[in-house]
Amino acid sequence: MKKVVIVGAGLGGLAAGIVLAKSGFHVTIFEQNDHVGGKMMPVQLGDYPFDFGPNTITMPAVFRRVFEEAGEKLEDYLDLIKLEHHTNNYYMDGSSFAMTTNHDEMMKQFEVLDPHAEVSYSDYLEEVKFLYETAEQHFFYRTFSSWTDYTNLSLLKALLQVRPFETMDRFHRRYFENENIRNAFNRYATYIGSSPYVSPATFALIGHLEMTDGVYYVKGGNTKIAAAFAQVFNKLGGTLHTNCKVKEVIVKDKHVQGIKIEGNEKVEADIVIVNGDLLKAYPALVSEENRPHFSNQKIQSYEPSISAYVIMAGLKERNSNFIHHQVYFAQDYKKEFDELFIKKQLPTDPTIYICNSSYTDRDISPGDNLFMLVNAPAVTPGQERDNEGYKEVIYDKLKRFGVDISSQLAVEKVVTPNEIERKFGSYRGALYGISSNKKMDSFLRPSNVAKDVGHLYFAGGTTHPGGGSPMVTISGLNVARLLKERYSDE
Template sequence: MKTIVIIGGGLGGLSSAISLARKGYKVHVLEKNNHFGGKMRRYHIGNASFDFGPNTITMPEIFQKVISQTGANPDHYFTFERIVTHTRNHFSDGTYLDMSSDADEMKQNLAPHSISSSSYEHYLAEITRLYQLSKEHFFPRTFTGWTDYLSPTLTKALLSVHPLQNLDTFHRRYFKDERVVQMLNRYATYIGSSPYQTPATFAMIAYLELVQGVYYVRGGNPTIAEGFVKRATELGVTLHTNKQATRIQVEQKKAVAVECEDGSYYPCDEVILNGDLLQVYPDLVAEEHRPSFLNKKRDQLQPSISAFVILVSLNTRLKDLRHHQVYFSRDYKQEFDDLFKQQQYSMDPTIYICNSSFTEPALSPDGDNLFILVNAPALTEAHTQPKKLESYKQHIYSLLESKGIPIHAHLIKDQVITPKTIQKDYSAYRGALYGLAANTKRHAFLRPQNKAQDLKNLYFVGGSTHPGGGSPMVVLSGLNVARLISKK
């Protein structure tokens, strides 16, 4: 029986582990933290529980497939609930627009913005086409062989997904209202990128939310990771926590074992790296064994954005809050210039708030449980944090106060999570949420492939590799790599 060692117990590593265990492999998952699920994680402050990482869940069928393909019923592990009217978008002029996956409701909501039903229908038709092409040509590939790159169907698909147009220009073809363009441009941040640079192809993310729907998992979204752990255990995966891998031992272009900080040693036939490729691959494999991925090559890559997160437990339920809401900045272009060009925190940032207790009050019996997220630049040597952490947090509270969200008056307790925390807790390169930014055509379409070019048996899964950064894509990468290994 072949032994597979998986470094990292995030969603990517867990989905590979389940798939491979079912196929009869002996699987070890080595996780440096004392929880599985990586960035999908539960926090507790007093009586309130919070979901860190994925707050907005799309494509539930991908998570369900991890369980169902092993012959079990996904409903026994986690339950998805669709939130039809899902996100309230507040604009700087004081107006708001509710987003819905019900097309008729959405047309009604767009009408005051002078957007006709037919413009919206044309937009939906185009983003549906973009999604179908991605699903067929990009999601299932691992880009591990020349056939993946040279496929004529892929080339044809690539040419028809508006690779040369950016997302902002694409949205302006359909909508004149600046507020609607700003609302839809925000999807670029789902891949940690700028709408003024990332290719229009990524409008397919809008398809997921506007057509397929936004989901929440009963008990909190980390229930998915807990369900994966349960299934992995049932299938005989050996799960290790507090087990930091420190070196992948290489002999004749082959990974032969993984060494850990505590001195333990795991000989293996194949290795899957779920830790961030940009950080952990160079950390674990000596440079001489990876001539195709030298440190200086990595240092030239542009990382995706990071996040400044505040978890807030309140002693009341604020009547103006829904499950998901966004408070947009006045000048979106300036915000992305701050993030990517100036590499600094915006003083007029767009603020996202998830209040999952709106849907499930039991998660926070005393009042709202707010997950407040502001986009942050990836860490640089010059800027590791906002200069004054406490004053930036207070600035966010003041901005919210001015928008009618009185945090101070109802605050029980809060906790700040900075890019530095994200870098440290998940070994994320420069604190970036999704590895590489998709701000260039090359990095948008050719993310790091799922197999090391220089080693015969080292594979990559997770948000920093193909097909991309959101949690369903991460799970797909895990399934794709498991398939690749079992075919071998």
């Protein structure tokens, strides 16, 4: 059976490794960090644990499928908790809006805040369900390796049905007249690292996941998903090396021969899967002369998604105003995205997301464990941005909402976009690979199959089907399925 080397133990690499190991391939994964899961990284500050990402779990069926492919049950490894009332949204005018899968509770709020939405919300739920089901059927579980893959008539019909030429903001305007409420739904664009005023309405499908299917949390921390994947991979006979950086994918006569790790040790392989940010990993591992279809110039033509300025803060007390998820919005939401993508600067009035997983999982910390995230522009090449005073911008804004962090601090750690770029090998610190602000980049993401190098494949958020934990997991499943079809008889 073929020898497979996977570069990177993110969710995509682990998912691919599990399926291929179960199918009899000899699979070895090399991970440069001391943890698995990529950005799904556990952080421990004293007595306070944090999930660096993701803090919101949707599409649990995707993770369940990985366990089922291995002949295992998700419930034997993970305790998924559904959060019915999952996000509180707060605004500068003093109003608030709670997002919940409880339809009656939503209607009660609309009755007071947005009578138009009270009438249109059921239509909204039907439309986002259609968007999701169409995308799931026609896009998610496909591997696009050439332009001919896009000429399928049923696929083209589906593409036109998912509102590719309408922006997310315009889509939401039909259903929500209250600007504050509309901004709560427009925030879904940030889940793919993009702007709701530019990215396609297609991604409004996230509303189906959060408002119908539900938002979840894994007891003990969402990073347990990656740890469980690694456990299953090892159980199937796969080999996993952490703290081991791959320096090069060895290419000869336009085909992979293996990899070279630190110390110049060579590892032979018939197939290599690169599970990392394609815009960063591909040029780092393969010389430009061996990838003419993915030149350095082409890489620079892509717009990276937003990055993040993160504060992880453990508080001495528990605060009654925090639930699991909360968002404190900017006064002018559109201005925030102009600053991020046009001026390429940290927002002067940031929207602040806070996760307090100890609200749901009380035993994990002695007080609130706040993961605070502000959208940040991608790193400008060669520039180390001075973010020294930005923490106070965040804390001062929260004080205006009646949230005083500084006086309660027990532990604290700040993570900047430059640190994200270094730690995770993400192109310009982008959290979700390529942004979806351009129509081409929304639907024609880089292929999972290398055009110039035989037996080289890609999984992760930069490739199809996109960013976010479920999508990168699907990318790994898609690549594994393709390899099984091509090589399982050899």
